[in-house]
Every structure is written in structure tokens, then in C-alpha cells.
Amino acid sequence: MRKLLLLSLIVLLAVPTVFSARKKDKAGKVSDYVYTDKKHDFSLTLNEKWKYKIQKNKSDFRLVLTQINYPIPPEYVTAPDYTKIPKMVMFVVESKLAPKAFIDSLVSPSYKSKSKKELKKEFEILSMSSSTGFAPEKLVSRKKKALNLDGKTGAYWTGQVKYTNEVSVSASSRGGKRVKGIYGGAIAAIKDGDKIVVFHLIAEWNHFQSAFKDGLEIIKSLDFK
DSSP, X not given: OHHHHHHHHHHHHHHHHHHHHHHTOBSEEEETTEEEETTTOEEEEOOTTEEEEEOBTTSSEXXXXXXXXXXXXXXXXXXXXXXXXXXXXXEEEEOSSOHHHHHHHHHOSSOOOHHHHHHTTTOGGGOOOOBTTEEEOOOEEEEEEEOOBTTBOEEEEEXXXXXXXXXXXXXXXXXXXXXXXXXXXXXXXXXXXXXXXXXXXXXXXXXXXXXXXXXXXXXXXXXXX
């Protein structure tokens, strides 16, 4: 009986240790606003105007960034909670495709792949769908451009989705108003061997260029060891 109680106590003491070890198994770490990836051995200099959330190491999604003091578009002044918060996510995938071809495969409505299916869960500009009070239009490509980074090949694409949104002015309000707006999105890809580091950014179009400028600075800081 005493042995059984002792064994139970050991198990109970071990559980928090195991849980803590699992909880700490993150994709990387941040020190002085420099993110270092544990699995893929590269670093990235972040922006203090953006908060970060490190994902699990077992996931291909590595990092999520959201802008802290983001501007509110004029049409949402009376309903600021409806504003799309500028957000950037980072994903790492193995692919034989060149960066531009990889981005084209993501934007193409007909191309299908396992990695694209996974990416679209977080790449919002590619997966807009109608919901109660929200009606998006067709995705429109705006720009494609090469992106060279210390000898690594890369590319980026930008696009936009116009939408109509029915918003409530306040929680107590019976009525609301119809807002017509535009989401801007960007996808960037940098290749190192068969590894592609992919970024997706989304924001309200009114302030997309400013958010994309911040995002591009972060992307260009990518340093493969």
C-alpha cells in the first residue's frame, strides 16, 4: 500500500514537469526583438510596433505578428471592433518550386496541393468567404515583384479584396450601417535550398501600404545561418 502511494506521488510530481516541457516546445525564441528559429536555423529581426506569438515547434506555422497601435479607417470610427487588425504570419515549407512559381500556385484558383490547403487556413486574403453581414468580392492581383536577399531568391505578390460589411454601431443599437471597404494582402516567399519561408500579411487597404512597409522590412531581415 505504501509503495502504491509513493508511486502515485511520483507520477503526480512528474506530470507538471512533462506538461511544462511540452508547453515550452516552441518554434523558436525572441531575444532583443530578434527571432531565432529552432528547427530551421534562421533569424528574423522583428519590429517593436508589432507584437509576436511563437507557434509550436511541430507546426509548419512558426510565427504570428499583429500590429499594436493600428489606425482605424474612417468608415469604422463608430464601430472600431470591425477593423481588420494588420497581421502577418510566417510558414516554412519544402518545395521544388521557385518562389514566384510557388506564390502563383497559391494565388491560382485551380492549383491544389497539401501545403496550399494548410496555408489557406491562415492566409486570409486567399480564403475570403461570405458570412452573416459580410460579402467579399473576387480576389484581384495588384503586383508581383522579385525579392533578392543576400543571394537567396525570393518574390512577393500583393492583391486586394473589396467587401461589403453590415456593422452594428453599438451593442445597444437596433440598427447598423453598411460599410464598403477593401482588404489588402501580401504574400512573400524566400527560398533556401528546398526550403521556402513564406509570409502572409493582411490589413485594411487604407493603411495597407504602411503595414506592408513594416512587413517588408521584417522579411528583408531574414538571415539563414
